[in-house]
Amino acid sequence: MVFSEALLEETLHRLNDLMSDCVDPWCIFGGAALYLHGYRDMQFSDIDVLTSIADCERLCAIRDLRNEADGGTDLFRSDFLLHPHLGPLDVEIMSNFEIFTGMQWHRIDIGNPIEIRFRSAIVPVADLERVGSILRLSGRDKDLARLKLIDTLVQPLATP
Numbered sequence: 001m002v003f004s005e006a007l008l009e010e011t012l013h014r015l016n017d018l019m020s021d022c023v024d025p026w027c028i029f030g031g032a033a034l035y036l037h038g039y040r041d042m043q044f045s046d047i048d049v050l051t052s053i054a055d056c057e058r059l060c061a062i063r064d065l066r067n068e069a070d071g072g073t074d075l076f077r078s079d080f081l082l083h084p085h086l087g088p089l090d091v092e093i094m095s096n097f098e099i100f101t102g103m104q105w106h107r108i109d110i111g112n113p114i115e116i117r118f119r120s121a122i123v124p125v126a127d128l129e130r131v132g133s134i135l136r137l138s139g140r141d142k143d144l145a146r147l148k149l150i151d152t153l154v155q156p157l158a159t160p
Contacts, residue, residue, distance in 0.1 A: 003043075005119065007088035008035075011047060012121035014086035019051070021062050026051035026093075027113035029126040029134055034146060036116045036125050042146060046090035050110045050126075056080035056095045075100055075138065099137040106137055 019026055028036065031044025059065050059082060069081040079096035098105040113124035126134070132150050135143040 003089075008032075009119040009121050011086050011089040011091065012118060012123050015047065015049070015091055016121065016123060018059065018063060018084055018086065019049075019055075021058055022051055022055040023058070024052035024055050025110055025113065025124065026055065027110045027124040027126045029108075029110075029131055031146070033125045033131050034150070036118055036123070037128055037131070039146075039149065042149070046092055049091060049093040050097055050108065051093060051095055053079055053095045056082060056093065059084075059093065072098075075140075077105070099134070101137050101139055108134055108137075 027033075027050055028047055029050055030046075030048035031042055032047040034042040035044055056067070057080075060067060060080075063084065065082045065084055067080050068083055069078055071077065077098050077100075078094040080094060082093040084091055084093065097108045099108060100106075110124075111126060111130040113130075114127050115122050116125045128150060132147055135147040135150075
């Protein structure tokens with residue numbers, strides 16, 4: 001599949017529809033969050049979403065989704081991992097998402113998401129500080145490259 005902004009917009013609308021069954025806050029994070037923040041050169045393969053355990057349980061019951069969490073990897077784990085079929089782009093919905101670094105697991109919360117308009121869709125997105133902290137914890141090459149770009153573009157202007 002070739003990425004297009006129209007496909008992203010369509011998927012975001014379908015995600016909003018799905019998440020309308022949720023009670024607790026949720027947000028998009030990861031590469032898709034960076035793209036939505038305006039970093040259009042950032043490539044991403046899916047839309048990562050954080051929400052609560054209660055809402056993941058609710059989505060499983062109401063939308064007939066299956067929890068696919070399998071214990072995770074050496075780097076990532078979550079109590080819930082849902083893969084709703086929302087069309088053109090893959091979506092992963094997680095709760096109690098954790099990253100292993102520094103010899104311990106770090107739980108990632110949604111922080112204070114901000115609403116971002118992308119074309120005709122409005123979605124909650126992790127703020128840049130939260131996205132940066134997640135990238136730093138992940139520590140993979142692609143995450144560090146993304147972090148470097150964020151840091152370069154967010155540097156305060158020098159004062160005369």
